[in-house]
Amino acid sequence: MKLSELSCGESGIVTHLSDLPTATRKKLMVMGLLPNTEITVVRFAPLGDPLQVRVRGVNIALRKQIAADIEVEAH
Structure with a gap:
């Protein structure tokens, strides 16, 4: 499933960034968003874009379009 499909408070494991x-993939990987890493959706902005995610204890704001290209396995 896509990261953008997770609800607030839900977690998943990043499977693909391909x-x-x-350039975007490299920037996210430098920030700690790597395959096999747990990611949690903290909240969505009032209009739905961007969304705040927590990766390795760090909060990152991602555009919904970028989140739609990140594959996760919900758990």
Whole structure:
């Protein structure tokens, strides 16, 4: 499933980042968003974009379009 499909408070494990452009993928990987990493959706902005996620104890704001290209396995 896509990261953008998770609800607030739900967690998942990142499985693929391959749909992202190379530059964006590298920036996210530097911030700790790597395959096999747990990610939690903290909240959505009032209009739904961007969303706040927690990765390795750090909060990151992601555009919904970017979150739609990140594959996760919900748990």
